[in-house]
Amino acid sequence: MTSLILQRMALDRQRHAAVFWLVIAGVWLVIAVFGGFSSVWWLRWFYVALAIATGVDGVRRLLLALRARRAFEAEHGRDAGVQKPV
Template sequence: MESLVQQRLAFERERLTGWVLFAAGLLFAVGCVWFAVTGMTVSWAMAVLWVVWACFGIRRVMRARRRQRSFELEHGPTAGVRR
C-alpha cells in the first residue's frame, strides 16, 4: 500500500499532466485553425484531433480532483501534505 504522501503526489501529478495536455492541445488546435484560415494546407481533422486532446486533458484534471476530494474525505484535508 502506498503512503499518504505518495497517494497525494500521484493525483497531483495526474492533475498537472492534465493541464499540460489541455494547454498543448489548445495551442496546437489554435495553430491548426490559424494555418487553415491563412490558406496553408492543414487538415481540419488535425484541429479536431487537438481539441479532443485538450478535452482528454480536462478529463484528467477532473478525475484527479475527484480523487483528491475522496482522499481528503477519507484521510482529512492535510493528509499526505509534506511539512
C-alpha cells in the same frame, strides 16, 4: 499500501498531466488558427480535430483527478500527505 505523501504526489501528478494536455490542446488550436496552412485546408481541420479531442480528454482527466483528490481528502483529511517545509 503506500504512504500518504506518495499518494498525494500521485494525485498531483495526475492533475499536472491533465493541465499539460489542456495546454497541448491550446497549442494545437493556435497552430490550426495561425499556422499558415491556408493552402493545405485538410491539415488545418486535422489540427482543429486534434485540439478538440485532446481538450476533451484533458478535461476528462482533470475531472477524474479532482474527484480522486476529493475522495482522498475525504478519507484521510484535508492535510493528509502534505509535506511541511523544514
